[in-house]
């Protein structure tokens with residue numbers, strides 16, 4: 099049984115489907131989380147998607163990344179980190195840009211190929227009791243408020259950063275010391291801004307480091323450091339967001355899709371397995387802004 103059908107749970111369910119393992123996926127939400135999160139994955143991820151037979155379905159949703167430029171506060175080049183556009187030993191390109199909800203939808207649709215894999219949305223798992231022969235999984239069906247339970251041989255917690263499965267394993271987290279607030283702004287362009295370019299750009303301004311990422315379609319992202327004395331709510335207000343973006347873009351160019359402050363962590367679960375309970379994905383490790391890469 100898998101708790102959570104984010105990108106990791108949905109990928110694992112496809113892998114288990116491929117292996118012929120009878121699998122139940124319980125997911126709290128009704129549908130894919132619609133806002134952008136991850137924007138980049140690498141050749142190893144694509145190799146996994148190829149293994150589960152979904153690479154061709156994913157390709158129309160990705161663009162190749164030419165690499166990353168590091169500029170100083172005056173806009174001068176510090177480092178040109180262009181990425182090779184040739185195939186790696188994985189048989190794929192090094193760097194892909196994507197929109198996470200698009201990818202998750204492909205992974206979820208892929209589950210329909212496996213008659214022995216069942217996905218149940220709106221099921222909130224709240225208790226796991228394991229014994230020598232299996233795990234009793236209790237959940238609430240949020241569509242009607244009833245409680246249910248199933249018995250599973252093993253439970254994999256693909257249930258994200260606040261993992262319930264991790265709590266039942268009793269694992270603490272090793273803190274690698276990175277905890278930074280970044281304002282993440284996703285915009286949808288209303289007119290061509292080819293001058294923004296296809297490279298990701300690290301603006302290495304010591305006063306306020308920032309990152310630009312070209313997304314798929316009309317999506318463009320800026321991630322901007324939140325200063326220690328700034329309030330997370332205030333800095334995400336539209337007037338402040340446009341002020342911070344004014345060096346690059348104005349409201350005439352784009353609409354804001356989402357602006358929110360995220361605190362990125364670098365933490366690893368001390369235990370990835372406790373008996374019949376296992377962890378995968380953000381439940382096991384979180385790295386600042388690029389765990390798939």
Ligand SMILES: Cc1cc2nc3c(=O)[nH]c(=O)nc-3n(C[C@H](O)[C@H](O)[C@H](O)COP(=O)(O)OP(=O)(O)OC[C@H]3O[C@@H](n4cnc5c(N)ncnc54)[C@H](O)[C@@H]3O)c2cc1C
Nearest residue numbers: 102104105106126135136137138223257258379380389390
């Ligand atoms: C702004 C931002 C930018 C990012 N950029 C990148 C990037 O460029 N590259 C990259 O690799 N990563 C990036 N990430 C991280 C990436 O989004 C996550 O690593 C990824 O979503 C983790 O996938 P997951 O399946 O482990 O967990 P999640 O995506 O968190 O999915 C967990 C699922 O479990 C469900 N769930 C939780 N608890 C229960 C329960 N008790 N019962 C039932 N269901 C439950 C949740 O509803 C959810 O659907 C970014 C994240 C953010 C926020």
